[in-house]
Amino acid sequence: MKKRNVKSIQGRQLVPNLIGPECIRVTKVYDWVVLTNRDKNKVQIPEECFAAIEDARHDGNTVTATCSEVVGTRSCDFIGATPANIIPSVPGAQIVSLAFHVHIRVQFFCNGEPLPGCNFVVPVSFMDEVILCFPEGTEINCDIFDVQCTVVLNQMLGDMVVLDVTMCKDVQVEAKVKLEVEAKFCGPRRIIPIPEDGFECPIPPFPQQCPTFFPTTNCLCQGSADFGGEATIIVTEGTSTPPPLGGTTTGRLDLTALVCDRCTLSGSRIQVTYIDTLGPTPIGTPDADIDQSFTFTANDFEQPDCAAGTLTVRGTGVITPAGGIPENADFTLTLVDNDTSPVLERATLVIDGATIDVIIDLNALTNPALEVEVEECEQFPV
Structure with a gap:
């Protein structure tokens, strides 16, 4: 194969690219905490479901229940903030009130089979107060990153069932700021040349059979x-x-x-x-x-x-x-x-x-x- 006469191309910046101060706009984190809540919430069982549970137990059947988070229902609300009197004094420290919400699906079973009318959704909320560095001009960014739920059947109170819910939350205080950093512009790297030596791909051979052990010979x-x-x-x-x-x-x-x-x-x-x-x-x-x-x-x-x-x-x-x-x-x-x-x-x-x-x-x-x-x-x- 004839080798082509190709000249290499090198990029060149028209202006000098020296390290110097640059101004960038980024999200600065002023404070960051992780909160965990675990609580037992009493929720109302629908009338039709409660009647089915009572009938199943009266007949000597085994009643079980599960609960799980409904995907896409997590939310967090900022309620308010008041100055925090803490020692030593921290300028901008606030007692921040937050509300976290999620929907939980509850389902009851009789001997492993779903009970009619016993698949329902209930809201679960937690209120939190936390001391944060929350100066004027910043905002709260909160998120629920895990929810665990268990039905406590041995604590049924009439037509109420107890849910043991654990919620893990991430709370950050943030603000968009402009920062001066020492930096320089970056450009693309050079192309790695591809070798031009000729190469022919061989025709792939058919795989050989293994007659010594496959196909197998039937026993006599x-x-x-x-x-x-x-x-x-x-x-x-x-x-x-x-x-x-x-x-x-x-x-x-x-x-x-x-x-x-x-x-x-x-x-x-x-x-x-x-x-x-x-x-x-x-x-x-x-x-x-x-x-x-x-x-x-x-x-x-x-x-x-x-x-x-x-x-x-x-x-x-x-x-x-x-x-x-x-x-x-x-x-x-x-x-x-x-x-x-x-x-x-x-x-x-x-x-x-x-x-x-x-x-x-x-x-x-x-x-x-x-x-x-x-x-x-x-x-x-x-």
Whole structure:
């Protein structure tokens, strides 16, 4: 691309721009306070609404109420001012009287449903007296910046209800004045030049599909296992030789396994919680005080291998020994479902961790609470 011969343009003021006194017209703040009012206001309940409340309570229903500010109804009025005799004396100090107003919407409910005729608006006002520096020629600028309201139902007085209202207000004494300040006129900054090197935008490529994991491949079979109760399992801890600590142990086992739910691999989960029953030394365990409790959660599954009534799935998860830290582990789960002889149903889970290995082998004969199901998945026709 041919570079154009463009001369830079520099702005130049025709008159000198030196720092000097300038006169500006601004709003000067002479005094500024923030006021907070909280008061309980008794307001009249409309006749129709009061009758509906009485009927609801007579029938044993629950009556509740809410109140909130009506947007756009805030206002403030200056009432008057009198000289303030304060020590030390402040010239221009005045006791200023102000009135603040807001409208509050009140609504009653019966068992959470609005009561008919019980949505009404009432005015709420606060009067304030505050000492301000309020010299002649200034004016009051007041504003309500927050309103909070609560209905005090336990203080209903006949057909009157009590509203607990909090109002936050900002009051300023102001005047338009002309001030002399040291300043100078400001001008625009220089333009930042844009580089003229040529650049061609490439054609955006189409995104590539992820065939290795999406779209997902349907499972050939699906299975589940559920057990909760006392069980004997094998837990070995450590990797040292002679044989590591642990062995056969009995305790409370809760196992839930769901593989390829609705024939989708992502609908799989395995959760195991084992609470060791401490007591006599289990067979093969040299130390009776070892707590062999643990939890295991599977987080990644391979496609299962399927045979007649049998499902085997492998994957990885996290095992957490009692008093230890979570560690990654491999697992293999085998489910056997026998419709002709349910006592032959079996669930075997082998977990291989870094410092702990577990073998859980359950069968319906010795573990009658075990439930196992395996079934084939329907496939699309070829």
